[in-house]
Amino acid sequence: DGGITQSPKYLFRKEGQNVTLSCEQNLNHDAMYWYRQDPGQGLRLIYYSQIVNDFQKGDIAEGYSVSREKKESFPLTVTSAQKNPTAFYLCASSGASGPYEQYFGPGTRLTVT
């Protein structure tokens, strides 16, 4: 089955700890994305990568970091510098040509206390 997997589904951390969210795709897509979604809100782009070993900041990159060492994988680290990290995190991927539709993973719900 082709698709995107995110793990874990739920994650709990103490304030001050870094945490890494996993995202893997087997769709052979070049581009991958990380979004944050707060209750009742839309999607906000954190980081995106259009090719291996390259990535760009989105609209809310502060306090987050990513790597793209393999085409299939795009992990997101939420650092202690992120002031309000509790949210629903979504990973997506898309192909290299139009319409650039994105395929989303099931999401990770992060709670930091």
Add this chain to the structure above:
Amino acid sequence: QKEVEQDPGPLSVPEGAIVSLNCTYSNSAFQYFMWYRQYSRKGPELLMYTYSSGNKEDGRFTAQVDKSSKYISLFIRDSQPSDSATYLCAMSAQTNAGKSTFGDGTTLTVKP
């Protein structure tokens, strides 16, 4: 001002009603127009996409794009309780290497 504005909702309709979900945009470079459906606590799933102006139908769903007015719509005919979800419009352009811009979503409830 946001590049993509979506009717905020929430929207509540009786089963069987025709639903209209709408977005406007300001970037004339957008070429591809998509609609996603997101059930509560799940990732969005692509419903359909259109390229440039015109209509596209898929079962009970019709996507409509009017580039001259920078306005897109999703119509749902014979709405069902299972259509209750948040609907997100999204747009992309080749000039932006395909990075999509999303609306904030409209939450729809279809009551039996």
